[in-house]
Amino acid sequence: MTSSTTISRRCLLAAIAATAVLGAGSNAFAQGKQVKVMTFGSTWERVLKPLAPAFKQETGIEIVPIIQNSSAEGLAKLQASRQSPGVDVWFTGEAIAMRAATDKELFVPLPKDKLPNLGKLIPGASNDMFVAYWYFPTGIVYRPDLVPGGKVTAWSDIFQPAFKNAIALPAPTVYPGRTILIASLLNGGSIDNVKPGIEFLGKMRDHVAMFNSSDTNARRALARGEIMAMIGSPSAVKELADQNIAVAMVSPKPTPLIFEGMMMVKNGNEDAAATFINRSLAADWQKHMTDIYNLGPVNKEVAPAEALVKVLPTPENAVTFDEAKINQRLGEWTEEFNKAIAK
Amino acid sequence: MSRATILLMLPALLVLTLFGVVLASFASVSLMVLDPGSAVFHGPPTLANYTRLLGSEGAWRAVLTTLRLSAEITVLCVLFGYPLARVLARSHSRSLRRVILFCLVATFLSGGVTRAYAWLIILGNQGLINQGLRAVGLPRAALINNEFAVVVSVLNFVLPFFVLTLFGALRTIPEQLEHAARNLGASRLRSFVSVTLPLSLPGLAAATSLCFALSLGAFLFPQMLGGGRVHVLATAIYDRIQASYDIPSAAALAVLFFLLVLLMLAVVGGLRRLVAVRFAGEAA
Numbered sequence: 001m002t003s004s005t006t007i008s009r010r011c012l013l014a015a016i017a018a019t020a021v022l023g024a025g026s027n028a029f030a031q032g033k034q035v036k037v038m039t040f041g042s043t044w045e046r047v048l049k050p051l052a053p054a055f056k057q058e059t060g061i062e063i064v065p066i067i068q069n070s071s072a073e074g075l076a077k078l079q080a081s082r083q084s085p086g087v088d089v090w091f092t093g094e095a096i097a098m099r100a101a102t103d104k105e106l107f108v109p110l111p112k113d114k115l116p117n118l119g120k121l122i123p124g125a126s127n128d129m130f131v132a133y134w135y136f137p138t139g140i141v142y143r144p145d146l147v148p149g150g151k152v153t154a155w156s157d158i159f160q161p162a163f164k165n166a167i168a169l170p171a172p173t174v175y176p177g178r179t180i181l182i183a184s185l186l187n188g189g190s191i192d193n194v195k196p197g198i199e200f201l202g203k204m205r206d207h208v209a210m211f212n213s214s215d216t217n218a219r220r221a222l223a224r225g226e227i228m229a230m231i232g233s234p235s236a237v238k239e240l241a242d243q244n245i246a247v248a249m250v251s252p253k254p255t256p257l258i259f260e261g262m263m264m265v266k267n268g269n270e271d272a273a274a275t276f277i278n279r280s281l282a283a284d285w286q287k288h289m290t291d292i293y294n295l296g297p298v299n300k301e302v303a304p305a306e307a308l309v310k311v312l313p314t315p316e317n318a319v320t321f322d323e324a325k326i327n328q329r330l331g332e333w334t335e336e337f338n339k340a341i342a343k
Numbered sequence: 344m345s346r347a348t349i350l351l352m353l354p355a356l357l358v359l360t361l362f363g364v365v366l367a368s369f370a371s372v373s374l375m376v377l378d379p380g381s382a383v384f385h386g387p388p389t390l391a392n393y394t395r396l397l398g399s400e401g402a403w404r405a406v407l408t409t410l411r412l413s414a415e416i417t418v419l420c421v422l423f424g425y426p427l428a429r430v431l432a433r434s435h436s437r438s439l440r441r442v443i444l445f446c447l448v449a450t451f452l453s454g455g456v457t458r459a460y461a462w463l464i465i466l467g468n469q470g471l472i473n474q475g476l477r478a479v480g481l482p483r484a485a486l487i488n489n490e491f492a493v494v495v496s497v498l499n500f501v502l503p504f505f506v507l508t509l510f511g512a513l514r515t516i517p518e519q520l521e522h523a524a525r526n527l528g529a530s531r532l533r534s535f536v537s538v539t540l541p542l543s544l545p546g547l548a549a550a551t552s553l554c555f556a557l558s559l560g561a562f563l564f565p566q567m568l569g570g571g572r573v574h575v576l577a578t579a580i581y582d583r584i585q586a587s588y589d590i591p592s593a594a595a596l597a598v599l600f601f602l603l604v605l606l607m608l609a610v611v612g613g614l615r616r617l618v619a620v621r622f623a624g625e626a627a
Contacts, residue, residue, distance in 0.1 A: 173585035211571025331587025
């Protein structure tokens with residue numbers, strides 16, 4: 001009796017030990033079959049989450065989301081835990097990506113040999129450290145039921161008296177500096193001379209209902225009818241249309257194009273990260289993204305979503321900027337802008 | 344000091360050490376420099392960020408706006424909060440006390456973002472107030488995306504702290520003293536001005552300093568309801584990171600902010616001691 005009790009105790013201890021070892025082993029295995037992606041909440045929910053089960057089935061790799069509120073916040077977190085970042089792929093805009101690329105200890109160059117889909121991308125969508133997932137124009141998103149005549153065609157329209165206290169322009173930290181750059185180009189300035197743009201925005205400060213610090217704030221104000229128009233992306237159009245709110249978008253001259261995408265973090269899991277990035281650039285994932293998110297696919301084999309085609313700028317209306325210059329000057333521009341707005 | 348006392352103090356000392364380490368790391372980052380356009384900051388230690396900030400019109404404007412708004416909110420707290428705390432402390436109606444307490448606790452329990460969105464709905468161009476104004480034929484009022492919205496929302500945030508702190512102090516003042524003053528012929532107003540108010544001043548000073556300190560650190564409400572026009576210190580720090588990823592400069596501004604709060608609290612603390620000595624007979 002005593003002997004059998006002893007045996008069963010031994011058996012039990014052995015079983016616990018075996019379970020612990022197996023558990024640790026399977027954890028280690030599972031760890032190797034994960035890709036940790038730091039991304040925005042809406043990107044995860046709308047774009048990546050629906051694709052995650054099929055990706056796991058296809059590659060055996062589980063996508064683990066880590067949500068960030070903004071690219072700057074994400075970068076600060078990555079830098080603060082650089083010894084063990086716990087992130088394999090980081091989503092960001094092109095401007096901050098160029099800034100982040102200077103941190104050679106944290107980010108690794110894209111392994112081009114493991115990313116065959118890079119060859120299918122539109123020009124300008126990738127460099128050594130960054131590859132875009134999508135691009136989008138920042139034009140005028142408006143409510144046809146609220147604007148005079150039901151239509152907006154040019155930037156000058158929203159600065160007419162009828163739009164007083166009914167437009168939202170992004171603060172310089174949103175869509176890095178684009179509000180200042182659009183205002184500058186409209187008023188005879190350039191990326192090297194933003195003074196006319198900042199002066200114009202200063203004059204218009206009482207005309208503008210809000211200089212929104214996030215796209216969400218402006219989108220919600222547009223949904224509630226607080227404002228008639230905002231500077232935004234086709235993604236905002238899609239999100240509002242999905243809520244049965246009648247919205248339209250126009251991309252007049254000049255409409256900036258912005259790339260947003262991914263960087264690879266030095267986290268010891270580069271193979272899984274490369275598999276994820278390469279899959280993101282494949283035609284079926286790009287098609288899903290453009291249909292769901294209403295942003296432009298970077299894979300040239302994929303046609304933009306039907307709703308997007310209507311709002312993309314013509315080549316002569318589209319503008320791109322030197323992101324390195326924006327990185328260098330945005331702090332100074334923001335200070336000048338805040339001064340003009342506070343006057 | 345006994346061993347038991349030291350053991351009891353240990354958790355507090357650990358927490359204080361943690362705070363100290365965080366502050367020291369902030370201070371050390373503030374002495375570094377960011378290369379323009381990069382994400383890497385480095386030494387050797389320099390005071391360049393502080394020099395630049397002290398000469399920055401934007402930083403000074405943020406300091407002055409923060410101080411002015413905090414002072415306005417504190418004054419409004421006293422005006423609205425004192426009567427509320429007095430009713431809470433003196434009312435014989437249990438239901439009234441319960442209703443007030445419920446409102447205060449409900450405000451505590453609702454999150455900041457929820458409250459900010461609630462104020463967007465109330466103060467917006469299509470909000471409840473403007474709908475009411477339109478219904479009676481009045482023009483729309485600009486109640487949002489300005490300092491007014493920030494003051495109202497921060498007031499809503501700090502008022503429960505103010506009322507509950509002052510309520511505790513008012514409860515300690517014996518009601519019999521007010522009755523005695525009334526029996527000796529003082530009017531209600533005279534009894535309040537000559538008896539209750541002076542005795543409540545130490546509590547009032549504590550409540551106002553708490554309210555002022557909380558207002559100084561407000562970030563969410565200026566960011567969500569200020570419409571990009573209300574630049575306080577907390578939003579200025581955020582802007583420095585979002586716009587230029589200048590973490591050393593943001594850290595320097597945070598250190599200056601911390602020193603400013605310490606200075607303000609020292610001033611308020613000094614006034615509090617003066618009030619306590621004058622009206623509550625406490626040793627200086």
